[in-house]
Amino acid sequence: MxxxxxxxxxxxxxxxxxxxxxxxxxxxxxxxxxxxxxxxxxxxxxxxxxxxxxxxxxxxxxxxxxxxxxxxxxxxxxxxxxxxxxIWNYEKIGAPFKEGNYTYYYKNNGLQAQSVLYRTENKTKTTEVFLDPNKFSDKGTTSLSSLSFNKKGNLAAYAISEGGSDWNKIIIIDAITKKQIDETMVDVKFSGISWLGDEGFYYSSYDKPKEGTVLSGMTDKHKVYYHKLGTKQSADQLIFGGEKTPRRYLGAGVSEDQRYLIISAANATNGNEIYIKDLKNGGDFIQINKGFDINANIVDTKGEDLYIFTDKDAPNMRLVKTSIKNPSPENWKDVIPETENVLGISSGGGYFFATYMVDAIDQVKQFDRSGKLIREITLPGKGNVGGFGGKEDEKEMYYSFSNYITPGTTYKFNADSGKSEVYQKPKVKxxxxxxxxxxxxxxxxxxxxxxxxxxxxxxxxxxxxxxxxxxxxxxxxxxxxxxxxxxxxxxxxxxxxxxxxxxxxxxxxxxxxxxxxxxxxxxxxxxxxxxxxxxxxxxxxxxxxxxxxxxxxxxxxxxxxxxxxxxxxxxxxxxxxxxxxxxxxxxxxxxxxxxxxxxxxxxxxxxxxxxxxxxxxxxxxxxxxxxxxxxxxxxxxxxxxxxxxxxxxxxxxxxxxxxxxxxxxxxxxxxxxxxxxxxxxxxxxxxxxxxxxxxxxxxxxxx
Incomplete structure (x- = not known):
């Protein structure tokens, strides 16, 4: 130092x-x-x-x-x-991610109030600022809370939080010109942003509490909406939730292949239902599991196959596969079975990455879609890893490693060869x-x-x-x-x-x-x-x-x-x-x-x-x-x-x-x-x- x-x-x-x-x-x-x-x-x-x-x-x-x-x-x-x-005053650079013709990454020069999102054009290699949250407010207390691109990467929507509130606003832009193209959406809470094509996206919110009760009024009926670009937020279509299917927490996501709309519904922080709609073939939502006795999450899809990460009959978690034709739990088949250690799952490059927690320390193994072990990934030491995720066609991905005495370092990883190399090591004193x-x-x-x-x-x-x-x-x-x-x-x-x-x-x-x-x-x-x-x-x-x-x-x-x-x-x-x-x-x-x-x-x-x-x-x-x-x-x-x-x-x-x-x-x-x-x-x-x-x-x- x-x-x-x-x-x-x-x-x-x-x-x-x-x-x-x-x-x-x-x-x-x-x-x-x-x-x-x-x-x-x-x-x-x-x-x-x-x-x-x-x-x-x-x-x-x-x-x-x-x-x-x-x-x-x-x-x-x-x-x-x-x-x-x-000690805080060192450059912090996040792992890059690709959207359309650009590679994006977050960077903080050291003491900036908020990290800035940059992008590099993949052919010309020119770099520019894409979003600077430090300009959202005078004191840097308005932050970028989420960001989502459509599949082509030419449209984006991002949520901002003012003064740390869970109530967000969503701003929609043309990702190429960076110009706002729709009205600012307000009163959005506990929400993702999931695009369907080029026309709109799904998001979640509650009815806003009455004036003066933001810190006391209950928010217990979540609603999933579809916002079509060019229309007023007041005209957004209610897709799920509200009085008809009251749930306290709802999350909506469109699968990477744009075929399925997936809803996770819960009344507490443990246990959820899954609903799925086939957007390609039409029809209503299918409820995959009933009740709130298990945790389950669709982590990937391939054609009619659904890959579900769950604790059903597996307190330490497992990855299962089922079909959209018969998706109920009795038809779930193990892809990566439960072990004595707690399992975490991510996907990218056509593979699954299983992170096992052994006495709070991570170990990572790579599997193909059938559950065949490809390799155990050698980590830099004993600690915590994050990452190993990406789009299906991306073979290059990134992960971070740290522990209590090792500053977080980002590594580039090739999913086919299994080779890791240091991408960015922070210069911490x-x-x-x-x-x-x-x-x-x-x-x-x-x-x-x-x-x-x-x-x-x-x-x-x-x-x-x-x-x-x-x-x-x-x-x-x-x-x-x-x-x-x-x-x-x-x-x-x-x-x-x-x-x-x-x-x-x-x-x-x-x-x-x-x-x-x-x-x-x-x-x-x-x-x-x-x-x-x-x-x-x-x-x-x-x-x-x-x-x-x-x-x-x-x-x-x-x-x-x-x-x-x-x-x-x-x-x-x-x-x-x-x-x-x-x-x-x-x-x-x-x-x-x-x-x-x-x-x-x-x-x-x-x-x-x-x-x-x-x-x-x-x-x-x-x-x-x-x-x-x-x-x-x-x-x-x-x-x-x-x-x-x-x-x-x-x-x-x-x-x-x-x-x-x-x-x-x-x-x-x-x-x-x-x-x-x-x-x-x-x-x-x-x-x-x-x-x-x-x-x-x-x-x-x-x-």
Whole structure:
């Protein structure tokens, strides 16, 4: 690196007088709202914070000012931000992809707010900017959220997100001239864009909530529309969903050969139906599977053959083949059968690429359409791969490889020869040879073995005094695999340890691992996280005074539940954009779709009692010393609405017994996380690292 590393030293703690100062938090409006569940009255004194009222806005502004005032007093905050800025400032180039006569790729010069999409004409080799999201808004807070070309590559439609909102706009352009050719479409949410020929495309949306309820109104009836170019959005044809076939989540896609329209329909984040329509031969939709007991996705088609990736009778997933003539599950035949390791599938060049996850580490095998093994692909090391996908006629494709101490490198791969070569290696100011990334297995409360990756600088002494971030997620079948982050690089460069346990609720070991962290087994997730912290402390990696808990979204729930269950486990806590009110999460926007993982308080008394027993908002107890806490949220988060964080923060500020601060870091003009401007991301992480070290008692940082 080109800067002098900061050496983290414990130093002397700030004086008791400093910590004992009265915090004098902003006062939220407190009411006497009470709800009754199965005969049990539950107080909700901060219900007003769910509303976008003037009182809430005033309180938010006061909390923002309060937190910034506290953070501004951290003496090394600017140093940390400079280090992050320096390491972030390197050229980032994405894998190229071909559309029509052009090859496209994303590039960020280093600190641009958003990456720019370039293209090169394949014959003349001239390169130009195709789309520059930095020009979408003054502050770089409008992002490009999706892009889709028609099969010829002469038409394109792209979706933009303003301020991080899940509500998008779609802009349609002539891809050759780059000029807009249709009206801007509005109020599109959780949608793909799938073209049919040159005349139009399919997309999905909900009815927009009433004015003032964007962060509270439920969105539970998805609709698939067809937009014909040159017509008004108001005239778009409803294809599926709405009142006739109500489903909470709908995705529509046209097969690569343009023959089939495929609909995936779901009411929760797990389990879906598949519907298919033969656009070539006509007829109505055919429902391939009924009910929501399985996950299934058509990943490829060839003539009348359909290739389906599914967990039916295969908790670790398998690839099957069936025919459009008899597509129901009893006719599915294995192409790539289930194994003991979780399977992921992609296709390209006429092949299938099977990515197997072995203790959260990837292995890749290449198969032909009959399921014959072509080769096992040699990867650069132990880590996480992405890519190995493309159009059927493309033999050259790309994949990326990274782990916690290896910056993501892009490789070019020839599907026929199996040859790989480096395509783009980032010039990050980081030397992997100076670091250790080790995997351990520890025992959770009920005896379950759980893997954890522990990452740190070589020479670190296991003396219990190393600042440590314990990060995890634990839900929705999402797997945490090794990946490089410049934020973690700065943390480790300065002597910190970054530990990631692969706790239950994730997908690292298939459906059984996921289900073991859902509904009435959700506390397994928190137990696994707590056991990871205890392991790190027992082995001398760190101790309570030097540990920070971190997680976002469902991981924010993980941190909120852990710190209320075990306030003595860590010194610092970062519940980020978290689901924190488990009795009312399903009342907001798309929250009802999370019920597979959580259950709802209305299900039955047993489920209500269980949710209430760990719901962070409802388990803050007066007279308890909670960790120094920075609750992270955004004012435009319409997925996990900020009311969760507001209510949790108000409860903690009211009931905190000791001088450990409770801050709400509320990002303006941002949403759940995607699409944020680079400076927003750098500033937030500088605050996170600085706050963690400061609260761990770091008095000053040695240059």
């Amino acid at each position: 080109n800067f002098k590393p900061i050496l983290l030293t414990a130093g002397a703690l700030f004086s008791a007088t400093f910590y004992a100062q009265k915090m004098n938090y902003p006062k939220a409006v407190k009411g006497n709202q009470t709800d009754t569940y199965f005969g049990t009255a539950v107080a909700d004194p901060y219900r007003d914070l769910e509303n976008d009222s003037e009182a809430t806005k005033k309180w938010v502004d006061e909390e923002v000012a309060y937190s910034q005032n506290y953070l501004s007093k951290i003496p090394f905050r600017d140093q940390i931000k400079k280090q992050l800025t320096d 980081f030397n992997p040879e100076d670091y250790v990334s080790e995997q351990v297995f520890y025992t959770s409360k009920d005896g379950t073995k759980v893997p954890m990756m522990i990452n740190y600088k070589k020479g670190t002494k296991l003396n219990g005094k190393n600042p440590t971030i314990l990060y995890s997620y634990g839900g929705f079948n999402i797997s945490l695999q090794p990946s490089f982050s410049v934020v973690n690089a700065i943390w480790m460069e300065n002597g910190g340890i970054y530990a990631v346990p692969n706790i239950r609720g994730g997908g690292e070991y298939g459906k059984k691992w996921h289900d073991a962290g859902t509904k009435m087994q959700k506390k397994n997730v928190f137990d696994d996280f707590i056991a990871a912290g205890e392991y790190l402390q027992s082995k001398g990696y760190t101790s309570k005074e030097y540990m920070a808990l971190s997680g976002r979204s469902n991981g924010g729930l993980l941190v909120g539940a852990t710190m209320t269950m075990r306030p003595d486990l860590a010194k610092v806590a970062f519940p980020g954009v978290g689901v924190l009110d488990m009795l009312r999460y399903n009342k907001f926007t798309a929250g009802a779709g999370w019920s597979y993982d959580y259950g709802t308080a209305e299900d039955n008394k047993e489920m209500f009692d269980y949710l209430k027993s760990y719901s962070p908002v409802h388990n803050v107890k007066a007279g308890t010393c909670y960790p120094s806490t920075m609750i992270i949220t955004s004012d435009h988060d319409d997925r996990v609405v900020p009311a969760h964080s507001f209510k949790f923060g108000a409860e903690l500020q009211e009931k905190q017994k000791c001088a450990n601060p409770i801050l709400l870091r509320i990002e303006k003009n941002a949403g759940h996380g995607a699409g944020r401007a680079t400076d927003q991301v750098i500033t937030e992480n500088a605050d996170l690292i600085s706050f963690a070290l400061f609260e761990m008692g770091i008095k000053k940082l040695n240059k």
